Amino acid sequence: MKVLEAKGIRKTFAGVRALCDANFSLLAGEVCGLVGANGSGKTTFARIVSGLLIPDGGELRLYGQPVNLRSHLHAELYRIAMVHQNLSLVSEMTIWENIVLGREETGPLTFLNNRKAIAQAEMVLDAISVKIPVRERVKNLSPDEKQLVEIGKALAKDPRILILDEPTASLDFQQVESLFRAVRKLKERSVSIIFISHRLWEITEICDRLVAFRNGETMGQLDFANQPRDERLIIPLITGQELRERARKGASLREQQISHQGAGGPALEMRGVSLDDRLCEVSLTLRRGEILGLGGLQGQGQEEILMILAGYLKGHTGEIFVNGKLIPLRNTRHAIRQGIALIPGDRHKEGLFLEHTVLSNLLYPKISLHRGSFLLPMGRYQKLAADAIHTVSVEPRNPRLIVSQLSGGNQQKIVVAKWLALSPGILLMNDATKGVDVATRQNLYAMISLLAENGMSVILYASDNEELIDNCDRVLIVFEGRIVKEIGAEEISDEKLVIFSLNIEHSGEKAAVAGPQG
Amino acid sequence: MSSNTRPRLRAVTLRSLGGSQLAIALAAIIALFVFGEIISPGFLSFGHLMSVLRLSVFLGIVALGQSLVVMAGGEGIDLSVGSVLSLGVCISSSLLLGKDANIPAALLGTLAAGFGIGMVNGAGISYIGIPPLIMTLAMASVVEGLSLTYTGGYPKGSSPPFLEALGNGRTVGIPNILLLWVVIIVGVTIILFRQRWGAVLFGVGANSVTAELSGINVKRFRMFVYGVSGSIAGLAGFFVLGYTGTPYLNLGAPYLMTSIAAVAIGGVSLAGGSGSYLGAAIGCVLLTTLSSILVALRTTEAVRQIVYGGLVFVIVVAYTRRRRD
């Protein structure tokens, strides 16, 4: 039976039409994916279903009855719960305090009943196979554990419809698997789930059906009961274009190009770099014009490597050579002057001045490096900004707009453009396309590939293995602060990435050595 | 200034004025002056107008340091400006001893002392992580004590003729110090909006991590901003001495509260990263005008405090309300 049915939903924000004809249906106990580019309206739709927004038109039916949801608390009465990306947890509090937050039960004299709360929290986490003790403080948890607690919190409301909005945004595949285990358990209990994600391989793995949005309306559906679980079927629904053949040149051609450029020596070299307990004797060589990937599970030290190279993290031992010269990267300015640019992963916290103009954001690194004239050359800067906007196709093209008014994808384009404007010799990408839609991501990587062919060297960390497979010439797997494996161009595959990320081979050796006593 | 920069400058100041916020402030000033004229004829006369503007200058200079600290972000605020100003008065007068020749030494000494105190503030805030509120509030006590020990309770010296001419004299009927202030306002505005240091400041205030990743040593920068604020407060003391002639203790006390109020009125966001000095300057004029009216009404200190507090309260609440919308 259809637990949810939406027909012709419309929503406009201050002249921008976010949704014009959204249709969606959901059956009991199924996982239905919702896909679409940034700005396609899927987040708006999710917020309408969860009661956070009131639609301008259209019909919404729950369990067969038409409803008008007035608030998210009202939606909770209909047993709809939405899981945010770590937006509703108080980090100083324990897991159980967070799970019952806002709905605490009280005994006589409105005193809190903590025992009951703890029991409820344990029950909820058990239902999704989460083994963390409920008395742990949220601030000590890893991102996937926090995400699972968020899900626990939503589950404690005993919903029949659960909305997951980009639940895997910064999770690596192992964490995603644990999430999927929880989702499957929910299906067993007849909970219906709307699963919103940019990661198409996840959609094909966990969803029973999917609906694609484009420009505010439903563009198409796929039912995996009748059709193969193939990402390539999904992409045209999202982009509205025929699938572009992967513009990646063959591996051997890339090797030729790189060795050709490599005559002048490696662009970057790290020898024996260690950072307290987070990195241990990391050594790597980045060839000129190469796109080198850092893979592995999340939090193994990939980000630390990039941050050290960017000059942000200090206190490391070991040597770093840029273009053959030994450079002590003492601070970020040093790194920038060496031609190293880091595109950060969290654009809000690390990449942008949200309340400043596009121009101000694009030119900040250049301005901070400015020498010479007392006044800033505004005329030249205006032109540079216009060029940058054009290169990455930021929409709308007005350099005076305040950045917070742009969509997430466009904001990330600005972050990328900001750093590319410095014409870096070495580009570092710290999970830079997280949360960006497929079309934008393809364009960005196409641009970067082109720059690599012209001599720019890239170190790329992505939590999504697909990105590594599609774009890298080599991948180094990082495990517990060490480089444990190098995978060459011809051998890169999802299977290999997974195996080496878990360091299975290595522990296999250990077991073999340990012998019968082990 | 070449004619090339002038039109751009106007465009800058109009845009960064924060639009209607300051139009309201200007309208309020005009309204207050009219009100003043009604209750006390002669209020709106040129002479009196200049008097009020001259009085605003000292507050304006203190508010400059305060603005910079607030704009640098990190919930920056400098609660020690009042006591540093007082210290500035004492140090200046004791080095000047009424002689023009001592001016360079006195100026240098005052600026250095203010800078040193500000750097201590900045170090504690940036490098040790003490919240600006507490650090500067505690330093205010320390500096008060410093003033007492330095002067032994009886400040000595007096201001020399040149400084008095600056503080009290007029050129073409306009107070000299007011002319100086206009130059300062223009200079600061250029630096904030057309110069590297200002652009860096706004970035640091808006998002310190982004700024750091863009090559700025945020901790060191913020520490210097506090140092600058300290020396500006000292400078204000130097000028105040020129106005009063002889030093007194605690001349700086009334400037603290009002400098914060002026900054808030002037549209400088307390979270940092935006605003303009022109706005704060207009805020200073508004507050000084208000104070002048209260004096004309012959109110007691009690009533003045209530009105000041009430006004700032209303402005702060209303300002946040508008932002919400």
Next chain:
Amino acid sequence: MLILLVVVNAIIQPEFFSFQVFRMNCMTFAPLILASLAQATVILVGAVDLSLGAGISLLTVVMASLMKDSAASIIGVTALGVCLALFLSLFNGFFFGYFGPPPLIMTFATSTMWFGISLLIMPTPGGYIPATYYGIYSKTVAGFLPVPVIVLLVAIAFCLLLGRLKAFRHLYAVGGSERAALASGINVASIKIFAFLVSGVFTALAALCVVGQTATGDARSGQGFTLNSVAAAVIGGISFSGGKGNYAGAIFGGIILGLLTNIIYFANITSFYQEFMKGVIIIVALLFGALPRLRRALLPSREVVR
């Protein structure tokens, strides 16, 4: 650290462990500890209250102007004082909760207003507090419990009561992450008002103690409490970002600060230096409080932003 201070204090202050001195110390410490509790509550919810001191002053002024000798007057005016304290904090809390201005400036403004009103009522310190009232404050119950300690015990009982309330847990949530609290369906505005109200209770108790100790109304009597209460709370581990710390810490912070002040006083430093030393001591105490953060700051930057 507490032990160190007690020892130093004992050395410097004559007859530290005598009961007389203990009683005197209790009388002096009690208002500071209570003010620290008041400030801690406000900081926990993510704000700060710079009008704390001025509020206390206003209370002393009002009470000293109105109190007469009769028992009815004493009780009545005391009750009025408590109500006034609650009103003042409600005023702050209401505007903070519903309009959300930055608490620093807002309470700075209200502190100026309260100060002005105090001056209006009593331009110079004076007023009248009957001997029966301040006599109580210096009495001892059951031979070993000075009255100030009883007041503190009442406050502690109040703290324990608060800890079991749902609204109090929500206070921590709002202070820890307002966004999370909103997403969890908590009425953030009313929790903020609640926090200020609770703070008002502690402020009222503090003012009663101050009146009991000084027996005068003085528009400037509360001035020191503002900075001291903030410092005591921070020393006691209350974090400025909100939602972190507890009342026990605030109480210890108040005790530590009190001991420090005693040390300065009894170390025979000239009055010129006292203000100076007070400020320095507070900074040093904050340094100790910030010790883990100090270590982090001196070592190369470790934090990776995530």
